[in-house]
Amino acid sequence: MTGQQIDHLVTMANQIALNFGEQRNLNEAARRTAEHLQKFWTPAMRQQLAAYAQAGGDGLSPAVSLLLEQQRSHERSIHS
Template structure:
C-alpha cells in the first residue's frame, strides 16, 4: 500500500483518540490498529517509521508502534 495512504489512515485514527479522555490514548490507538489492520499493514507501517519517516506520524501512532 502507498505509504502516504497508510500514514493518513493511521493519523486519522490517532486524531480520534487524541480527543478521547484518559491517559491510555496510545494504547487505544494500538488496540484499534491490532483489531482492524492485518499484520502486513502494521508491519508496513513499522518499516516505514523505521526508515526515518516517523516524523510523518502522529505522536500517538509513534507511541503505539511498539505495541502493535
C-alpha cells in the first residue's frame, strides 16, 4: 500500500468518526465508526488501517485510535 493510499484510508476513517460525533462523545463515535468500518470497508482496508495504527498511526483521530486499540485488546484477549 502506498503512502497516498493509507493517507486516504486515514482521512476517510477520521471523517467517519467526526460525522459520528467524536467531539461530543468519543466512546460512542468509536463504537459507531467501528460498526461502519465493519459494514462498509473490505477486510483488507481494515487490516491496512490497523497495521498503520500499530506502526504509530500518525494522524489518526482520537476515536479511530480508540477503536483500533479496543480491537487490538479484544483480539489479544481472544488469543491468550
